[in-house]
Amino acid sequence: MTAATGSGDLFGDPPAAGAEEVSGAEAPAATGLDDSVPLAERMRPRQLGEVLGQDHLLAPGAALRRAIEGGQPPSMILWGPPGCGKTTLARVVADTGALAFATLSAVLAGVKDVRAVVEQARARRAARGQGTLLFIDEIHRFNKAQQDALLPHIEDGTIRFIGATTENPSFALNNALLSRLRVYRLQPVTVPVIGALLRQALTDAERGLGHKGLHLDDEWIDRLAAAADGDARRALNWLETAADLAEGGEITPEALRAVMGAQALQFDRQGDAFYDQISALHKSVRGSDPDAAVYWLVRMLDSGCDPGYLGRRLLRMAYEDIGLAAVGLAGRVLAAWETVERLGRPEADLALVQAVIELASAPKSNSAYVALGQARRALAETGSLSVPLHLRNAPTALMREEGFGKGYRYDHDEPDGFSRGQTYLPEDLLGQRFYRAGRAGTERVLAERLESLRKDREDDNGAGEDG
Template identity: 45%
Template sequence: MIHPNIPLAERMRPHNLDQYYGQKHLVGPDGILRRYIEGGVIPSMILWGPPGVGKTTLANIIANQMKVPFVALSAINSGVKDIRDVIDQAKKRQGTVLFIDEIHRFNKSQQDALLGAVEKGIVTLVGATTENPSFEVISALLSRCQVYILKHLSKDELIELVDKALEQDEWMRHRNVKVQEYEALLTISGGDARKLLNLLEIVAEGVQNVDEVIVTNELVKQVAQQNIVMYDKSGEMHYDLVSAMIKSIRGSDPNAAVYWLARMIEGGEDPKFIARRLLISASEDIGLANSNALLMATSCFQAVQMIGYPEAQIILSQCTVYLATSPKSNASYMAIKNARQMVQQTGNLPVPLHIRNAPTKLMKEIGYGNNYKYAHDYEGNFVQQEFMPDGLNNTTFYEPGNNARENDMRKQLQSQWGKKYRY
């Protein structure tokens, strides 16, 4: 069977509410949008949510089930003239729904062009945005629209979506695709249903000359990984030398570090390249054990840019010796490494409501900032509260290193947080 040109996500796009996945709070049996759609009258609205949760699909379903004229514009390539053309046509027919994808990309004049038609009911506006409409949609237009928040699909909903594609899509059935492990598919797609289905299809396409495609985590990672640019072998020594210098700094050997520095200088290495690597080392290998190391390396980089060789060699040597003889800690480096691994495992967990920013009325009404404790209102400018998303409560990424500065930090954290920081 010839592979269809239409992507799997588009082939699986729902055409009615019963086929739609997720957003039960809006389109479930008691959902407000279901009641509007089934009643045949909808208000102008802004659909706000992350990519791949069904904003465009929901707009299409509204048009299909209400059987009204439907016009779609993309804010990326549409202007005021396009908006006015749609409005002129809408005046000649009843009930036009105007869908604007990525409405946050419209500037003020483009959004202003919509105001009169929306207010008079000439068009019913359905805008889709991944950005906070409080910031990206002008207040006059926002006041004329209902804002509905679409949420990430749950793990079970995404798995069900994959299984449905395997069962219903003709090409996937022809390829006899079976999913043995879902974790890599879900993690790499980041909860985006469109990416999830298209990734599944890419994986299935990548396996050739088999009667059955078995999708595993390892297979998904192999197919989906980005190509790594390899250095030209003629430049291998270039990276070996700087690696030797950095490892000597990490090992607190200033003599070896300066030797490898001299080798690079004699070889005509770009001083800015060396200075950049010193900057990285100052943070990765020394970090909070000596915060002045990063300041030294930053000053070194700036000075090298200003004066160049031959004098730059003195500055590079000074910085190299300083870093090599500094106390060492990779605690900050390990903290972000461990945190990123957790993000890759758990995906985009929502920010707890009490620590979300709430500068607008809309955001306050939906609970942003509720019960947040302002640290400066408490003794010692500290009060215990949870800042992690649900599921990661009390997770520790940063473990202070064994040096004077971080030992003090460890004591401070333990006195503030108690058991949470019992290293």
Template identity: 50%
Template sequence: MTSLFSQNTVYEPLASQLRPKSLKEIVGQDHLLQEKGPLGVMLKSGKMSSLILWGPPGCGKTTLARLLADNSHLVFESISAIESGVADLKKVFERAQEHKKMGQGTLLFVDEIHRFNRTQQDSFLPFVENGTVILIGATTENPSFELNSALLSRTQVLVLRRLQDEHLEKMYSRAEGFFGKKFPLDVGGKDLLFAMADGDGRSLYNMIEVLAEFPSEHSLTNEELTQLVSRRAPLYDKNKEGHYNLISALHKALRGSDPDAALYWFARMLEGGEDPLYIARRLIRFASEDVGLADPQALLQTMAATEAYERLGSPEGELAIAQALIYLATAPKSNAVYKAYNQVRKSAQETGSLMPPKHILNAPTKLMRQEGYGDGYRYDHDTAEGFSGQSYFPEDMQRRQFYAPAERGFEREILKRLEYWKKLRDKA
């Protein structure tokens, strides 16, 4: 049996030892490598162009870059934006220029390229433009937000996908072949292992290193497996794209009246370390934006849940937020208030400083009374219907309807009132 910890050897992680030796061994990225995929077409033509590889951790970005260099017969240079600075970049560019003089091209792989600041990113431009280097940058962050537009315009962004269970299964079998033994897991244990890897091939191999030390005869229980290997932290960064993706998913699930999906994304955010109060604040906004007056209780429910969390803290307080979340998901929906607010703000900007009509202005002074302030005002409570039908818009502005309630929930009752008042107004 092959051992990672044989004496008189330098330790090399399993992920490194089992790194694919050819593009055919890469799993999960067929959409890029197939004959009609962007890399398939590029390799067939023999012409490499600069790329940005965007994908989650452990999906094969570094391996893919190395194999592209081998298949393109380019000198491979690799740096990490976390560990490198301007001086390191300068040395790499100097070596690439020497390779170019000798008729050799250079493929420069930059891991975590989004970590470079704008000035450092700009330093790549002349060397990419004149062909001194073929740049392949790897990033886990959305390039649209993290990379200079100038650099993006000179590269092609390829999206690598998260590894699925079928891909992890192939890697698992590859590791069993490497060790020459079956690992001590039944079908359920293997599923749990894949779930803990969370689509990260490197994480899977790290956990398998621990498993390989146990005899095949002893089948580990799920509890033993969980204690033995560390669960990979969920891929979530409160300040990056993952944060906005998950809150967007939560919001859309609520709007789509799916409490189960909404609860799932809520739990995913909590597992990622999100502040529950941030989620509570977003629910307050949702109550007005997407439920509105279709259910006036929605805002009260979210305010109460927020107050409950502030008093209880974690973990007890999260239950109140979950309750409000389910209430919002199952409430009738209307964005009429949201639309009215946006329209009326635009109208206010367009109409500038038009004065209110004089008949609805108070006249506390003699001069104001002489100017007609308050003339003709009708006190609504003095009318038979409690509605005078007067205009409250500026005199130089035609009446407009901004709020159009939906025929759902409580807004159905509001709509009836508005229609009734319109009839009275038309008669006036």
């Protein structure tokens, strides 16, 4: 990650040294200490050597770092959570390559604004041979027509382009734009990196808080870094506010607790965090890890996930992954879901926790899930096969004359309630096995019974065809 950060800054930040802001009125680069500029902005790295973290992209020798240092960075998408350094990295790319830095917000800009930047880029190149880097924050908010407007100018090199997004580019951007860009995934900022940034901000007298002579215990720096949940900008904003409340040069725990408030966990009802976390919950249940299952469930609940949705997903898990190994469990999960609807939060949280513990601890079987899939594949491959005559309904004399129902043996009339030689599948599917009983939990008894019945049927196959 980069030293001070942002998923993107929408309000015209001052440009990095050596770059040029061209979205709206041009602004001079900030020099010296200006307390009116937020701490997170003042601490933003101005060159590649100041960038911390994101070693998978920026470690010495890494391909992206070499491209940036060589002045030939590709047009790209920077994909990552808020506060991981997407805007910072874009500014450093422009500064390192001596490119003019033009920035637009996809929330506010449109095709007209893109065209204006392109015209300025052409004029700049003609006048002084300088290239332009166009940075668009929240690029996933551009519609297809707006994204398409970028294509020719990226292709012909009029602009170098960087888009920032918190959304999965595979879903948020159209294929035409994606095919012309490289996608780089930025990770949440680690706790040690955020801690280092906070310590730097406390001691840096030029851009940080060093001139105030403030003190903050290492324990609280680490707590602040952990509570920021991967968002360095959030941590620096907290530190700046707490510094304003400092007493006698000491940032107190009380001040930190006041500014931090309730921690906002990373969660987006329509984004990757949502689907990643529900995937982790489902796989923890399937993997029989009740501790992990409880963790993911509570994390989603406390992040604002609809408890009714979680109840529905737990019921799905009961049928998909536990299935016939613990038949009654689905009913108890349904009862937990109904408890949520009737009791509400937070009282009903316990019902969901109890359900997820029982699901994760239960024996597992996906035999019904597999049988469903195999039966559907057989239908797709064979189409509408005819129902065997002996299984057809025969309510009229004409139907009986046509052979409908002929030879059918009523199982309850058999000595042991089982007509051994009778078959039930269409002729082209005879011998197919869709359901293969598992060996866990209560399904083991079912498996033993079915093995015996199938053996008897196979031993006497065809005995009921003429009877």
